Amino acid sequence: MTAEKMIIEIKDWIREAADFIQTSLTTDFAVSQKSGRTDLVTSIDEETQTLLIKKIKEHYPADKILAEEKGYSTIDSLAGRVWIIDPIDGTMNFVMEQENFCIMIAVFEDGIGKLGFIYDVMKDELCWGGKGIGVFLGEQRLIQPKNLGLSAGLLGMNAYMFGEDIHCARKIGHASMGVRVSGCAGIEMIAMLKGNHIGYVSNLSPWDYAAGIVLLEEFHFSYSTIEGKALSFSGREYFLAATPEAYSEIKTNFLDK
């Protein structure tokens, strides 16, 4: 089985999922709270996940799946081939704005990121690629962003961490050219991959970062938990990704002090 075949399939599934989401947006749908009043899930998140899981199980029945919504949110290990999916990344934006949300799919093999897809549905912007393949925006191959320092670029940010200065997030933000808060990890990943932002500080689950780090890796960005450890693919973790130069400055000037 070739990566090319898999890429074509995944793009088809994303298109089908996006069509489903856009059609569903015009109907009434159920919104409920998960961990609290600002952590939402909708029936469309769940149905989109079901659609994507059905595709994976049909085509790759032996593979494992890690996904945001119910029944798929933990995995015993990353051994073998693992699909990591977020049917709607940025559910709050989806509910409140009906835009600025993404579908994300990653394929890992024995812990190594092979393919990543981030689709900003309403902007119709697909960022995808993988190990040894490069990074693309639609049909266009992206150029690896410049290795800019912290003071030379904009920084994607989790608002709560910035507000409360968790892990020096506010000080780090003030040292950049400015912070941006989109409420969607996929949008922040795309912003880095395009070279629009130099980094991203947030609090993420595996399905929030899996597709992104496959693509960041291809462009030699640095990423880890904010403590500098390898991401665990288990539960929510404080996340830091940046150009190597900005990452090093953030570690040295703020986090290792």
Next chain:
Amino acid sequence: MTAEKMIIEIKDWIREAADFIQTSLTTDFAVSQKSGRTDLVTSIDEETQTLLIKKIKEHYPADKILAEEKGYSTIDSLAGRVWIIDPIDGTMNFVMEQENFCIMIAVFEDGIGKLGFIYDVMKDELCWGGKGIGVFLGEQRLIQPKNLGLSAGLLGMNAYMFGEDIHCARKIGHASMGVRVSGCAGIEMIAMLKGNHIGYVSNLSPWDYAAGIVLLEEFHFSYSTIEGKALSFSGREYFLAATPEAYSEIKTNFLDK
């Protein structure tokens, strides 16, 4: 002279200015600092302003002009007809992201907002309208957003005010469903007018808010300086706009205490 004629003209000018900006983006252009390292202006800001001012002077030679870049940034009074323009709102985004910036034009007569135009250039999204005319997104008439309370929606936010809790901005943000930081007043105005955000807290100059408040007024949003005073159209001021319900809650629960 009818408003219809003026609307057609202004839309044409905005289209021409946007074409100029998009062409200029593919060339090298000069970036310089204004008040500090995060306050930028480019040669394209200045040339776009020159283009728009030329149009106004050709068609409406007796009118007054208030605009962001050099020579036009103050005005003696709002008497008569005044054009208030921001050639590129969100210059930092323009430089760093090459997207998420707006062209904004407002027409005031004796201090009353008559017409407002906000054009998100790269998204190709024009929000426009005016007093007694309604608010439109492209050709589509927008519906007045619901009068939601603070805890029921997303809040556009100035990152510095949020980080430093200026005028309780951080506490206000935490009481909402979440804050978003786009770095572009025009994008925040459009988000309110679409009903995507319930309010906006920032630090703005007249050209940042003029077009927006004409349209907010038409939809009965509340707006003022954050101290509750009328906007002065002179210099930078802390700015608050929100649905009447959210505005009232913000005043009562945070600002009047």
